[in-house]
Amino acid sequence: MSFEVKVVEAGGTDALLWKQARFDGLAPDEVRLRHTAIGVNYIDVYFRSGVYQSPVMPFTPGLEAAGVVTAVGSEVADLDVGDRVAYASPPLGAYSEERSMPADRLIRLPNSIDDRIAAAVMLKGMTVQYLLRTTFRVGSDTTLLIHAAAGGVGTIACQWAKYLGATVIGTVGSESKAETAISHGCDYPILYRDEDFVSRVDEITSGRGVDVVYDSVGKQTFMKSLECLRPLGMMVLFGQSSGAVDPISPSVLQDKGSLFLTRPTLMTYTAHRKDLEACAGELLELIAKDVVKPDIRQEFPLREAAAAHIALESRSTQGATLLIP
Ligand SMILES: NC(=O)c1ccc[n+]([C@@H]2O[C@H](COP(=O)([O-])OP(=O)(O)OC[C@H]3O[C@@H](n4cnc5c(N)ncnc54)[C@H](OP(=O)(O)O)[C@@H]3O)[C@@H](O)[C@H]2O)c1
Structure with missing residues (x-):
């Protein structure tokens, strides 16, 4: 039984x-x-x-x-x-x-x-594998932003991205989570409940913006995440822990610098x-x-x-x- x-x-x-x-x-x-x-x-x-x-x-x-x-x-x-x-x-x-x-x-x-x-x-690590190696190929010249950097997927993403030589910016919900993210390889934790992550990313990248955003928070972060990207940057929306993202017009991607948007899942990969x-x-x-x-x-x-x-x-x-x- x-x-x-x-x-x-x-x-x-x-x-x-x-x-x-x-x-x-x-x-x-x-x-x-x-x-x-x-x-x-x-x-x-x-x-x-x-x-x-x-x-x-x-x-x-x-x-x-x-x-x-x-x-x-x-x-x-x-x-x-x-x-x-x-x-x-x-x-x-x-x-x-x-x-x-x-x-x-x-x-x-x-x-x-x-x-x-x-x-x-298995699930979190294979997710990081396809996100960093296939969806957008992260390398030593990559600056990326990942939300929930102290979470299950987030901590492994920080480890793997650091190993690939990337500059890792991660948002976190508390001081203790910031320490966790740093210990797993995050270079710049941002306490996004206290500070505006768009202006912090702007500061950290000297106005250039990041190459790729890995956004699993969804509703509360999506539009602001687009603001963090450099022209031709890639928005990878892979989750929605704060709720589903509202529909957007494709012209938003044009206005914000010919951005790429994908909504991937491990099951396809x-x-x-x-x-x-x-x-x-x-x-x-x-x-x-x-x-x-x-x-x-x-x-x-x-x-x-x-x-x-x-x-x-x-x-x-x-x-x-x-x-x-
Ligand atoms: N597409 C795929 O292939 C795929 C595969 C695996 C996972 N995912 C997605 O990746 C995300 C992370 O998954 P996980 O299992 O590793 O979870 P997790 O990151 O360990 O937990 C979720 C974290 O999201 C943050 N968050 C922000 N706003 C939230 C809200 N309103 N409610 C709840 N949490 C909120 C919190 O971190 P802070 O306090 O630091 O904000 C929370 O600790 C999920 O969205 C999941 O669906 C997608």
Whole structure:
């Protein structure tokens, strides 16, 4: 018998119910997993609250976890019972003690990476990989702005961008978050609740503007983020923790200096197995080199997932948050 978190009706944190799980058998292309650590991500909040629609109802939230293979479908050739794996991918269902998962979405874990690290880094780290290496190719001549620089994605982005030699400007919600961002490689933390980040960026870049903005806060920052870009700069809107951005006219991009705008998601960048392997491969390499070091600051028992969501939504977390089955 195993248990899972279930959402029967989207809503507040009380929508996260602790229920006995049902196992209907394994499809030929699936494996059965016993989770050992589960990553909490802001996207889980969007699904729980109904900002994003789950394709099935009721559903178990969660897109990131590590675990052990306990059974293998008849068509799965490259995984065995006992293998340690991790994933950051649909289908939803990571908030569970056990689950079935399509085998081609799993990444085998090297012995050097423990389960908690893997669960803290797969989704956030692969996101940083595509954002910094593909969406906009960050290099030593890049000056970038990233919001929520002390968060789960933010801390890894600071580490990775610093490793690539970039100048990193990051917004943060408190003094303590500023210290966290600095410790992960942020050169210029901006306390955006107290100071205007547009004028601070102008000052830091001597009026030039940044090459790229990575904006995951959305509604509260989007228009101001555009102001921070140099002509022909790239606006990467990759989240909306403060709410969905209001529609804009394309001519806004013209007026502000022929800007580029993209709204990417990890799921597109890793939809094909070869892209998933390349993305995860580069991430695992940088973990092995000690460049990417997930900062696990919060852990909750799986059945207390609601407490994890309350912490994340109230902006009181830093680094990564885990659920432990
Ligand atoms: N598109 C993709 O592929 C992709 C993949 C992964 C994550 N994401 C996005 O990246 C963002 C970060 O995800 P995460 O899981 O690492 O979360 P996180 O950054 O650890 O937590 C969210 C942070 O956002 C900031 N924030 C600003 N305004 C907020 C508000 N009104 N309500 C709540 N938080 C607010 C807070 O930091 P401060 O206090 O410092 O402002 C808060 O700590 C999310 O928007 C997520 O959807 C996108």
